[in-house]
Amino acid sequence: MPATLRPYGLLKEYVAQQSEVSVASGRTIRETLLELGIPVDIVALVTVNDVPQSKDYLLQDGDTVRLLAVIGGG
């Protein structure tokens, strides 16, 4: 079972407004973002199965990934 990516807020603009994207496991979050065309720099927080992870985290089968952008900050 592949991993599931959930981009939120302005990140949805980069994936044609999809709320959920199925992605291959065995790659890092960073590699996955690059492949999807989501600018790595505007992703502020990544959680995998509700645990914060860095963008170097290697995706496993069945992982659910939340991607959050910093919308307005400060």
Next chain:
Amino acid sequence: MNGYGGNILRVDLSTGKITRQPTPADMAKNYLGGRGFGAYFLFTEVPAKADPLGLENKLIISSGPLSGLMVPGAGKCDFTTKSPLTGGYASASLGGHFTAEMKYAGIDSLILEGISPKPVYLFIDDEQVELRDASAMWGKGAITLEKELKEQFGEEFQIAVIGPGGENGVAFAHINHDFGRQAGRGGVGTVMGAKKVKAIVLRGTKQIPVADVQLYRESSMALFKACKEADMLKEWQRYGTTIVTSWCDEVGALPTRNFSAGSFEDGKTLYGPVMREQIVITDKGCFGCPSPCGKYSKVGRYKSHVEGPEYETIGMLGSNLGISDIQDVAQANLLCDELGIDTISTGSVIGWAMECYEKGILTKEDTGGLELKFGNVPATFTLIEKIARREGLGKLLSQGVKKAAQQVGKGSEKFAIHVKGMEQSAYATHYATAMLLAYMTCDVGAHHNRAWAITYDLQVGRERVAEDKVARVIWLQNFRPMFDVLGACRLQWVELGIDRNLYVPVLEAITGVHRTWEDLEKIGERIWNLNRLYWKREIEDFDRSWDLPSPRFYQEPPKTGVTAGKITNYEDVQTLLDMYYEQRGWSHEGLPTNDTLARLDLAALAN
């Protein structure tokens, strides 16, 4: 007037006279409330060139039309004054519950005038308003005193307090409330201390008239629903402002060792999830907040508790000082809060002093024996105390980084990180031109709360110098501070991304006046220009040079980190400013033109 407390309460501290006047309807129409009232009173009532610590300055404390009502985060209070730090316009926003209580006491603006002959506290219980002796309180820590006052008067009373920093005249003293909330920047606490007002103890029990109760119920419920259903709610509530610490480090925006770089090699131990795990024991919210972002922490190493640290404090008292342990940052935060001095400015002056020490510009003789190197935690704690007491090196630093650097010289002015005399807050802007412009043109000095534009920089190209970036900064400056005018928190829009149009029917239901965001941004633009006129009036040689950033951001590319080797060049800094003035309808020297003043109904005030 629907939505308003109804009164302007003036307290003449020199004579003890207390006056209550009805809030003028046309002032409410044109300036709305909160920060708008503050700007208007400052411009029209504080005489030109008044001494910020003297008799003629006023501290104007204002709630807004949304304050205290059933609106998410309706707990914001504005404190406006002439700044002892910059000599220009100061406005600081306080969360918690104070503003709501003001409304219930029937107060839209509370104006402290003159200077009391001896230390006093202001007691307000609905119609009862008294100045009472505060000599026994003078010298007490802000958090300690608030606890005592709560115990004395009861939980229903809301308390605002200055610490020893405000009493002693530290130029960046703040006002504390609800233990861990502050009106932080620009020296609003310094002015309160100069007036010899130690605390305000406040209770109100009146109702606030609302124009359309049915629409009020429906539209405010829609706002709360949007907050509760927001995608970001879970993480925002869990981490609060610390959600950005790791991100700033990754994109080179985390101030490191006096802004010499934008990423910190030891930064990971400061990140939000680490902080949550190590010290946070509960979330804390302000009045009516559905997304409590405050963090209450137990700091095991020091056996203490503190509200915080927020991102800004983590940046300025952590990475900016080369300090990597969140417990040390939390303790530094507590010291600043208890002593009553702004953590952002404190972190900046200490960072500057550390760089001076490492460069041999300040020696052990100057530091009173402190080994003031980056990363020295005990020296940081000692220096915070010295700043609050204005002793030794602390006396120099207590004036703010601009004056300290002017006095020390030896090239240290080049790394005094400020604009207009206000120390820059915690976003390193070597390589983010919209955010750089935001800091250059913010109306209180280098603060991030007006236009937070760094995501836009990253979306459209960080080094780009283009009209769309300038337009973005201006839009954010006209729009975001309107929350401070309305008296409610902006973070529900900012962090949860709720639709701002949900505020329109609520505001209409409360006040009975229909206003779109276009109408509100026009008021925002009016206030912005009024504050620009204020700077021009108060500062002898005020011109575009006052909008320049620290030379660090156009002369010194970071040597390390994500933005190593990157810098904005000076020509681009000037181009940004030219574009900004033109889009604002200002002259080449950065002053509103007559056409702009006429369009914003400011011509009469300007003349």
